[in-house]
Amino acid sequence: MSAVLRAEALRFAWPGAAASCIDIEQLEIEAGEAVFLHGPSGCGKSTLLSLLAGVLVADAGRVALLGQDWAALSGAARDRQRVAHVGYIFQQFNLLPYLSVLDNVLLPCRFSARRREQAAREGGARAQAARLLEDMGLSQALWKRQAMQLSVGQQQRVAAARALIGHPEVVIADEPTSALDEDRREAFLDVLVEACRANRSALVFVSHDQRIAARFGRHLLLPEINRAAELAQP
Template sequence: MVIEDTAPCAIAMRDVRFDWPGGQFGLDVPAFDVKQNETVLLLGQSGSGKSTLLSLICGILAPSQGVIQVSGTDIGTLGRAKRDRFRADHIGIIFQMFNLLPYASALDNILVPLRFSKARRARVQSPRQEALALTRALGLPDALVARAQASTLSVGQQQRVAVARAMIGRPNVVIADEPTSALDSGAQEEFLELVFGQVRDAGAALLMVSHDERLASRFDRVIRLDQIARQRRAAAS
């Protein structure tokens, strides 16, 4: 099945259904799109299915039925190993808790995606210079990036390293999972400016998931999870 649209979609979902083993929880997504070069904020409360939806888009989970296209590829038809490879090649992820390697340098953390993806590595002429160019744009000094262990960085510095790691090798799609949840409003504003700048430079699509409605005005489009997805829970016996 090919999902047709007048504008290219970075993410397109049609008639997607997912069932957790045991049948106690499921998620239905009739239709959901994110255009290339678009920034989308997906709002949803804790327990609303946000993590399940992101895992489906990233290929960590496979749908029970339906079509999930990312950059034109129906990832639901791929086996687990090919989904892992596709994710490494095409999707940059900014995790809520950053997930940095604590005893590795900031630079080594940023270069990790290139070790797992030949496609992203091929888009970079000089990995070290690309990483330093990203971190300079994000306001981090070269000496700190090259030598400081991730565990010694401030929260703000770790966030910047996480952004650079997601963006290196110019992925088509960037997924951000609650990356501003621990920040005050001023720090949120600064962080979003940095992320938006990097996404624009790469020509990527950004899907950010949050429960914070204060972020809404900064995005091209805001969608509530309950508008596009329906949870299913098994009735108690």
């Protein structure tokens, strides 16, 4: 296996903060690997995901996706790299509220030729979007609705379908099951984990829910690798 994500001597502090919130010597995520990342609130989980995806840029050290250092790219180039290679399920979903469900799922294919070409291998972007929405338990009657008309749990599943379309090399999921009941959670995980396995996409999954940890091949307790979290403990 080869690393699709690699962090080395990674440091990050929020502006105005007295100390770093991320201080990680080394972290590698392999192609096809399913990683369960957990830890107490405030230990830097969401911040680390943003650094891995190039949403934030490290103050020191290096974070590379497919060998490309995020810090070496302009903001626009980071956006292009991210949409081409990363599916991100944000904690707040980040759906475009006035777009339809289907159009939200199709967004990565509008902005990335690579994702569009990958979807074309499964009959085209619309066909793949339809299959993902069906797999997520979202009926066709919902597909033309504006995203803001959906329940929180439905929006969460739309965001997951958007992350998976076009087979990105990395899928990053920040608490993606928080609004789902037990049955929906299990069905959601079936689709997400199997899609990543089938496409050899690395999956980095943050959750407080230890009941689902057994689905993942590797577990990371963030305070064990993040020295800034250790220093912050009383």
